[in-house]
Amino acid sequence: MNRREILKYTAMLTGTAICAPLTGIMLSGCSQQVKETPAAHSSLVFFNSEDFTLITQIMDVILPKTDSPSASEVKVNYILDNMFDQVYKSDYQQKFTAHFHQLKSFLNSKNFDSLDRKEQETLLLSLEALTENQRNEAYWAYIDLKQQTVAFYLSTEEIAENHLNYLPIPGEYKPCVSLEDLGGKAWAI
């Protein structure tokens, strides 16, 4: 089963009422979280294995595992890979690829791979701290990744239902409520 199919079936898995037979396929074939192995990477549809590994690392520095899952634990890396393949237009694909190449060179030059987590954070934050006229392609690739990582992370079922306020059928509309009364959390949808 390739990634594209998984996403399609994920829709059916979570919308349990609509397609019971397919949930069986899903559970038997792909219930385990995809491990970071070259074999798993064969399901990639846009990025190559090397770039995907780096993207996954960056995403997990941006959103590491704490009392909530890391970005890759909820498969934000695979969501991104799929979006690039299925949705994003070729001019954007090319632009991102060029920017990402620069980001990769920059991180390699700083031995990103061998840094500890704190050092990785500091390095990425140094990119973010660039002033407007210093901002280079590596900066744009990183900011792009950060924005998408957060957006897709928040739109996963795991995060939406367990770490945000999720109210599928609100019933009443209340125009002014206290954020504090909602536990300080945003609405998932």
Add this chain to the structure above:
Amino acid sequence: MGDITMNKNNEFDAIVIGSGISGGYAAMELCTKGYKTLVLERGPMVQHGDYPTAHLDTWDLPNQGKVSKQEISKHYPKQSRLAWWVNEDNKPFINKDDEYPYKEDERFDWIRGHHVGGRSLMWGRHCYRWSDIDFTANSKEGVAVDWPIRYADIEPWYDYVETFVGVAGQAEGLKQVPDGVFLKPFPLNCAEQKMREAVAEKYPDRVVTPGRVANLSEYNPEVHKGARGQCQNRSRCWRGCPFGAYFSSQSATLPVATETGNMTLRPDSIVMEILYDEASGKASGVRVKDANTGDVIDYSARIIFCNASTVGTTAILLNSRSETFPNGLGNTSGELGHNIMDHHYGMGAHGQLPGHEDDYYQGRKPVGFYIPRFTNIDEQSKRTDYKRGFGYQGEAMRSKNTPDGKIGADLKGEIFKPGGYHVRMTCFGEMLPHHDNRMYLNFDERDQHGMPIITFDAKLRENEMALREDGVKSAVEMLEAAGCTNIESHNNLTAPGACIHEMGTARMGRDPKTSVLNKWNQMHDVPNVFVTDGACMTSSGTQNPSITYMALTARAVDYAHKQIQAGKL
């Protein structure tokens, strides 16, 4: 091509062509008055509740709810010109361009959904009354032709349809959008209320009011008949509402029509032409092609209501050629297909609204705010640079929170909180009727059903361009008045059609020489044919038009009924 058959079973009292917002209304009114009514819909059946994506969340849909590039380029190259329109959640109700071809001399974004219920399933649901500012505008300015009706003619019919439809809204006492029969509004949230007050203080003539929408904020089964129910504030209306909370043909008019036992609904029925009987000087019926079998069948009726949408109706009329009407049924004026209008948008502004850190909302109301037109409504608001005006739809919502300069656990401490309030407003402008803006049939090219290809030749002109400028400027002024920061404005020209409010191609008027329909939506030339969809409109106003189509439809059915009773029709 199958046989043309004609038998007893093909006779009806009335035929309604189209099952969308006005066709459903015509069907209901005719059936409840006792007419055996045939409702013809060119698309397939959609039953109420047959809404496959109604309960799916983002993570349940492929590609974060976006339709893949491959699918877009294969099926939706034109429908997706509206960047916001074709999504995984509403895709089931959007026509595939490869199945419904049309041509353009000038770009025209013809956005459609061919199925029972038509676009009443995906409509924006905003309902604003027209006023005499609109009905007298053509006459006062010497533009096109005068409307043959005034507000007083339609006012009781607005009352009538609003009561049944259920319009949530707030009375404001405004002459440009008269108050109607309202259910309680979907209230402004804290930030929107602040904006209302700040704008009112600086610009007393600009009113930020809760959008008036056909969603049941209060459900009363006594009047909201059919398959209706209380709005659950999910804001997933365009997927079809399993609660029947917004007005659609499926949730409201068709169930009521069905209950009378007088309706025969025939989906997959492409109306090829309306048949004209030279001897009686009336239409005798319609010729239909079954979309699945290709069989051609004639149906006869005493009266015919055309509700196939502005463009659909006009195409049928243009294709209904006879010795008397070589250029299309009821087209002695030569105006059929001309004067096509839409609203135009793509201009507006957005910005951050600081403060309100602890103010949040609960639920996803199906509408934000509306700012009715405020220019050229009286002597004080008169503009020298353009005619007519524009209104706005907008909202204030808290955005996602992805702060700069944070990463890792620090960032995670922020992203589960809501970001600050963001206000957006989109301007919708009036489009003047212009004879050269038109649609026509290309008889040299045919679609898969053998029908001539509909072709568009229309564009925005000088007046539209001028009012857009003021629309953008005024949007920025209001955001500034509200205290917004980081304000950005935009003015991206849309093509006609893009607002999905196309209208005007069989206009009403006083003079048969310059208009197609009289003041009762009745063809000047063919008295038993009525057109009560958007084709009838003599000007476009700035208001979303559907509630006006419904009011005109109910009024026209009432008139036809009285004429029949009096033996005149």
